[in-house]
Structure formats: C-alpha cells, structure tokens
Amino acid sequence: MLVALLSREQSRFFVSHLGTVEEIYRVKGQRIRGMLTDRVPRDRRDALANQLMKDEAKALASMTEVIGRELETSHFLLCAPPDMNAAFRAHLSKESLSRLGMFEANVHASPTEIGAAAAAIQEQLKVREERELVDQLREASPVAVSTGVQEALDCLSEGRVLTLIADDSYAADGTHCRQCGCLFETTQLSKCPACGETDLEPIDDLVEAALQQALERRAQVVFVRDPACRSALAEKAPLQALLRY
Ligand SMILES: [Zn+2]
Incomplete structure (x- = not known):
C-alpha cells in the first residue's frame, strides 16, 4: 500500500507492506508564500499562490502514479489539506481514485505513527474491496x-x-x-x-x-x-x- 502525506511545506511518500511502514520519498514544497515578494501586487498574491499550489498538486499526482505503478501497490492512502487534496485528486487516474482512502496524520509523523493511522483505514478499504468483489460475482x-x-x-x-x-x-x-x-x-x-x-x-x-x-x-x-x-x-x-x- 502506498501512503502519501501532502502539505505545502513538504510531501512524503511511504510504503506499507506486511505491517511495516517505510518512507521512500520526500519532496520539499515550493515555499509558495515565500516566493511572493513585494514585486507581486498584493491583490494577485492569492491567485498566484493558488495556481502554484495546483501545479505542485499536479506534479505530486503524477509522481504518485509513477510510484504506484513501479511498486505495484494495491491501495493508496492520502492525507492532505483540503485545497491540495482537491487539486491532487483532479489529476489522479480513475484507477488510483478507485483504490483511494483518506486518513489524518501530522505531516511530521514518524513511520510508526503513519502505520497506526493507516492500519484502521486499510481495514476499511479491505472491506470495501470485498464488498465490490461480492457485487461483481453477483452481477x-x-x-x-x-x-x-x-x-x-x-x-x-x-x-x-x-x-x-x-x-x-x-x-x-x-x-x-x-x-x-x-x-x-x-x-x-x-x-x-x-x-x-x-x-x-x-x-x-x-x-x-x-x-x-x-x-x-x-x-x-x-x-x-x-x-x-x-x-x-x-x-x-x-x-x-x-x-x-
Ligand atoms: Zn491428472
């Protein structure tokens, strides 16, 4: 299972396999606010910051697709602030979306903490998958x-x-x-x-x-x-x- 913890400051990717969680990739955010100096008119700052966040979410989504394919992960867990979450999901493939679950964690959490937060959601995803399979058999x-x-x-x-x-x-x-x-x-x-x-x-x-x-x-x-x-x-x-x- 692939776990992505996104924030504007940094984004982290973990792989959970047979109960152990390992951090495999970390990307620094673009320090979006910091880039917008006085050269940018005050009324344009929000729109520009928003656009930069969307671009970053798009890049993170394509990174997720690559990692997921490479490691053949079965499920995908996501924790992200609401605005990044929406922009990120807009660029995920249908297949990834169908295997996606949401969870809550601190962006600085340790792999052990991530594992604990993810375990409960993983169980829910498993049940959802079983139900879909049973429906598929029936239909x-x-x-x-x-x-x-x-x-x-x-x-x-x-x-x-x-x-x-x-x-x-x-x-x-x-x-x-x-x-x-x-x-x-x-x-x-x-x-x-x-x-x-x-x-x-x-x-x-x-x-x-x-x-x-x-x-x-x-x-x-x-x-x-x-x-x-x-x-x-x-x-x-x-x-x-x-x-x-
Ligand atoms: Zn025989």
Missing part, C-alpha cells in the same frame, strides 16, 4: 464466474481464473494429481478425472494448494473476511472464481 454473467468449488478448481488448472475468491474460514482436504496438477474437492478418487492417470496424492489443505496454483498462473487471490461478504459467498460456494474467459 457477472453466468459464464464469467464459477458455480462451485470443483468448477473453480477446474478453471484454475485451465488457467482461466482472473481472481480466485476464498472464504477466509474455508478449510478442506482434497486430492492432487501429480501427473496433470489438477486439484479435486473429493478424496474418493481412484484415477484422475482430467488425465486418467492414477498418480494421485491426498492433500490436507485444498485452499493452500489452490492459492499456490493461482499464484503460479498469475491469478489474483482475495480472502474474504467480512461476515456479510462471507455469507454472500456461502450462498454459492466458499471458493469461487471470476474468469478471464
């Missing part, structure tokens, strides 16, 4: 989603899964075919339904095996923890997939 065309655990596993081994969605509390054993790599929900197999071979092994954590396969096939994986989202998943299956095709 998707029937051919673009899996209908049961086994179908999700089949689509996974075929490389058709875009996003694998698992109820965080779902645990099951299953079967793995050493020959073709397919995973099966049932443990009562004498030969692989996909390739016909008998080289099968029992596995005690089907979700972990599916997760591995999803990562190998570059599918996104989302674990659902929000109670309302989990019961929405339960209507169909604790393991579902949004499909590429």
